[in-house]
Amino acid sequence: MTFSPEAYLWFKTLHIIGVVVWFAGLFYLVRLFIYHVEANEMDVSVRAAFYQQYQLMEKRLANIITTPGLILTVTMAICLLIAQPSYLYQNWMQIKLAFVVLLLIYHFYCYKLMGQLAKGECNWTPRKLRAFNELPTILLVVIVMLVVFKNNFPTNAATWFIASLVIFMAASIQFYARYRRLRSERVAKSVTNDL
Ligand code: HEM
Known part of the structure; x- marks a missing residue:
């Protein structure tokens, strides 16, 4: 066709x-x-x-x-x-x-x-x-x-650099989300303890 x-x-x-x-x-x-x-x-x-x-x-x-x-x-x-x-x-x-x-x-x-x-x-x-x-x-x-x-x-150094950057960004987002979650859990726990 x-x-x-x-x-x-x-x-x-x-x-x-x-x-x-x-x-x-x-x-x-x-x-x-x-x-x-x-x-x-x-x-x-x-x-x-x-x-x-x-x-x-x-x-x-x-x-x-x-x-x-x-x-x-x-x-x-x-x-x-x-x-x-x-x-x-x-x-x-x-x-x-x-x-x-x-x-x-x-x-x-x-x-x-x-x-x-x-x-x-x-x-x-x-x-x-x-x-x-x-x-x-x-x-x-x-x-x-x-x-x-x-x-x-491509398998050159620039490719590995970009790939590492992408992985680093994804990991940072995960860590930040985890940090926020743990922080709000801590706040919730301290509020419950205060009551
Ligand atoms: C069902 C399976 C798929 C087939 C058979 C297929 C096939 C094709 C073909 C023949 C082209 C045209 C290539 C060209 O003219 O240079 C193309 C372009 C493209 N495809 Fe797919 N594709 C499939 C699935 C996907 C998926 C899942 C993605 C994304 C994750 C994707 C992303 C793209 C992109 C971004 C282009 C444009 C690339 C360009 O113009 O440089 N395709 N695809």
């Missing part, structure tokens, strides 16, 4: 928009799981209302944003490959597809966690969920690098 060069650019535009929507959904979905699990620590009188609200938000986010983002990304990717089938025989594309499979497994695993949360059967801790929330960042960085550098994937 042949497409005009302009059609190819439209497919790529929509493919990138799909990627942005898909990832926004994945990042926020797991953040909601963290809040959902943290609701366990709330007072029994309000807990049920929070569970119900998070469950609704997760379901809407997954079905209205995240999965449509996936569908747009994959549909446009198929159109791109139909227009440019030679990409399928190139190493970078085969490696990219392997990472996309991991991303799809992640996506559907989120649905499994969502089901467990809805039934009150999820025994993941907030900490484990925070670590789980970092996985798509790694996949995103690798996939985007593969598609931009293609078969010239």
Whole structure:
């Protein structure tokens, strides 16, 4: 099948928009799981209302944003490959597809966690969920690098420097979040002791 060069650019535009929507959904979905699990620590009188609200938000986010983002990304990717089938025989594309499979497994695993949360059967801790929330960042960085550098994937010092910087930034955000959480727990405890 042949497409005009302009059609190819439209497919790529929509493919990138799909990627942005898909990832926004994945990042926020797991953040909601963290809040959902943290609701366990709330007072029994309000807990049920929070569970119900998070469950609704997760379901809407997954079905209205995240999965449509996936569908747009994959549909446009198929159109791109139909227009440019030679990409399928190139190493970078085969490696990219392997990472996309991991991303799809992640996506559907989120649905499994969502089901467990809805039934009150999820025994993941907030900490484990925070670590789980970092996985798509790694996949995103690798996939985007593969598609931009293609078969010239860089392994020089500048690449390692940028990779270390990204890891450092992600770790700093985690440490800061942990510091704030521990501080608010300490404040809550001292207020309870004062009463
Ligand atoms: C279903 C699997 C996927 C396939 C078959 C696929 C295929 C493609 C193809 C053929 C292109 C055009 C490359 C070019 O013209 O140079 C492309 C572009 C791109 N893809 Fe994918 N893709 C897939 C999933 C993804 C995912 C999950 C991401 C993000 C994590 C992604 C990010 C991008 C980006 C950013 C571009 C634009 C790169 C550029 O123009 O330099 N793709 N993809």
